């Protein structure tokens with residue numbers, strides 16, 4: 001399995017956002033360090049998810065970037081994505097692994113060491129850990145765990161930890177020092193005036 005990219009761009013499909021424009025700006029900067037997670041709103045149809053994921057796979061390929069699909073693993077399989085990401089409301093990790101197969105990239109959400117270790121034992125190849133900081137992108141989340149919460153999980157597992165939730169370039173050094181391998185962002189790229197430049201800033205913080 002190729003090594004996982006450190007910068008995870010999660011598509012922002014809220015009204016008024018243009019996830020493919022953000023992706024086109026990020027790809028030439030981050031290239032194979034970019035993992036694009038296709039995440040659509042809960043009320044989006046499978047067809048909408050499929051159409052977006054198909055386009056993301058095609059855009060990623062020339063750059064060696066990785067495409068994952070959030071929640072909807074049948075869409076991941078249908079478009080030939082490298083894998084998917086599941087959380088507490090999705091298929092259990094073991095079931096997701098059976099759906100995707102042994103070589104796929106499979107991310108699982110975890111907030112604390114016990115569930116993190118269980119997810120890895122069940123077949124997760126990386127963990128999305130957070131929310132690290134306050135975010136306005138997703139409602140109903142528990143309190144942020146901060147770098148200390150990331151550290152607790154990172155010390156308990158031997159797979160890459162991807163910190164998520166309110167992540168900015170300025171937040172990256174503390175998350176890396178806590179053991180995060182990479183970060184996943186929505187707003188830091190989708191809301192940036194210059195997403196290419198914001199990608200370079202995030203990447204610089206991740207790889208220095």
Ligand SMILES: Cc1ncc(COP(=O)(O)OP(=O)(O)O)c(N)n1
Pocket residue numbers: 008037039070071085086087088089090107108109127128129138162164184
């Ligand atoms: C990298 C990463 N980490 C965590 C999540 C959250 O997944 P989940 O808890 O299933 O919530 P939804 O994103 O499905 O609303 C993620 N998507 N990516």
Ligand SMILES: Cc1ncsc1CCOP(=O)(O)O
Pocket residue numbers: 130131134135136137138141164165166167184185186187188
């Ligand atoms: C999907 C998800 N899960 C935990 S935080 C989050 C959203 C992260 O978005 P942002 O990078 O804008 O805080």
Ligand SMILES: [Mg+2]
Pocket residue numbers: 070071085086087088089090
């Ligand atoms: Mg989910």
